[in-house]
Amino acid sequence: MKFEVASNMMLQHLQLIARVIASRSTLPILESVLFELEGDKLRLTAADMANRMSTELTVNNIGGENGTFAVPERILLEPLKELPDQPIAFEVNTDSKAAQIAYSNGHYTFVVQDASTYPQAAALSQDAITSVLPAESLMSGLSATLFATSQDERRPIMTGVYMDFFEDKLVFVGSDGQILVKQEDANVRSSQRSAFCLPRKACLLLRSVLPKLEGNVQLTYDNNYLHIELGDYTLTARLLEGRYPNYNSVIPTSNPYEVKVDRLQLLSGAKRVAIFSNPATSMLRMEFTPDGIRLSANDIDFSVAAEEHVAADCPADMNMRIGFKSDVFQTILQGMSSDEVIITLADQTRAGLILPAENEPGISLCNLLLPMKLIGE
Structure with a gap:
């Protein structure tokens, strides 16, 4: 399997999704980035135990061969940061797991991992709800409320941003018990009443991507997971469990x-x-x-x-x-x-x-x- 891609493009996509990877993971494979090549489309995925972020970019598939493999994040990011922008060529032998990245005046080799052990994406239930809202509205709501969320893991539901959908508005809430921030956005309408609490890490991941987007984003969610389409990026996040306090009463x-x-x-x-x-x-x-x-x-x-x-x-x-x-x-x-x-x-x-x-x-x-x-x- 061999493909070419611009080094800066690869670096930009990797830097964003690599924020998902936890510093320490109980699953060693989650310290790696999943590569899935199909035709001229390369899908990159990074995950931890609760979040999964993917992005897709166009490459030059030289051999026309498809395949999947995983590479430890540290092996990819650090060398790419030191390269000037130029075409780089990935060559991977999926049988021997030997891999090489070649650039204008050199190359480096490493070993890839079997992609079959990489966790699959969580599936949403059939009764999942879909909402569409402007990327600007989501960014505004998260920015206004995230700082007020709690750092106390003993009350997990308070560590995230609560998103409360009404037919005539969307309400964002963040609180740690001492401070409460509520932002109502009447520019966002919903076909049905629903709500969920998005964890802090997922909020931070969204804030890193949303400024690059224009137009609308699509949220699909059930009682356990949120899946959101962000242009070339997708994020699946496990939602916080529990009942959020009645914010209006305080x-x-x-x-x-x-x-x-x-x-x-x-x-x-x-x-x-x-x-x-x-x-x-x-x-x-x-x-x-x-x-x-x-x-x-x-x-x-x-x-x-x-x-x-x-x-x-x-x-x-x-x-x-x-x-x-x-x-x-x-x-x-x-x-x-x-x-x-x-x-x-x-x-x-x-x-x-x-x-x-x-x-x-x-x-x-x-x-x-x-x-x-x-x-x-």
Whole structure:
């Protein structure tokens, strides 16, 4: 079996799908990339125990012979990174497992593995649901919510992004119990009510491919797996099991105080002041008065403190102090595109909402953040 392909094209496709491969796997074959050659089409597949990503590219099948084999990812990627863009020729003897990659002024040899031991793709059930949505909408929803997901594996369902399909909208939700982000997209419609929770790794894989796409992507899913078509790429991911909490029940609907403030001014001020916060708590204190917002932080252990005033449109009867975790607060502001944000509050013990003053057409974004306890108050 012999075929030629451009080295840069091969490298680009390999780099994307190789992100699926786990650093340590209970199945050694999953440390390899599966090659499937049929005519002038070469299909590359990488997988772990929960995800499988494939891509297809056009090659020059010199001998006209078809075949399959697997190659350890490290043998392929590192040499290809050092090659300038040029045609390279793969020659593989599937009987002896000997292989060679030849390029303009050299070659290297290695041994391939039997492809028959590579796990098969998971099959979806007959009652699987299909949804079509713009690649831009999927990218926007994942980017807005992924940072809020939990890192605690003891509650697996909270480690992924929940996608809730309604007839008139698609809702993305990410939460770790302290922060909750919900983005509603009325530009996406669904023929039937459905929902699933997509694991963090699958979300990251999608975010690496979606910026390269235009138009729509097709999602097919059942209770266990999601299969998504991404142009030249396909991803199959095992969905998280369990029941996602009722996210709407924790979002306050009647916070009496509403503050409008310039997002970038508040963000830059929070960044400066937070440098002086205690690393153990990372608390940013915010005092709201009719004159604006006073940001403050201190670290008693090192006798350092900072304070800064930010102009804001606060209610005339507002006088409240509240504490937020500074790094999470900054991440929320950084992920928003609106020039101004609206902060709604009830008191220093209840969750606050951080909302964009202006949303993209059809988009509604809500960030919920639980406050930190202010010592002595």
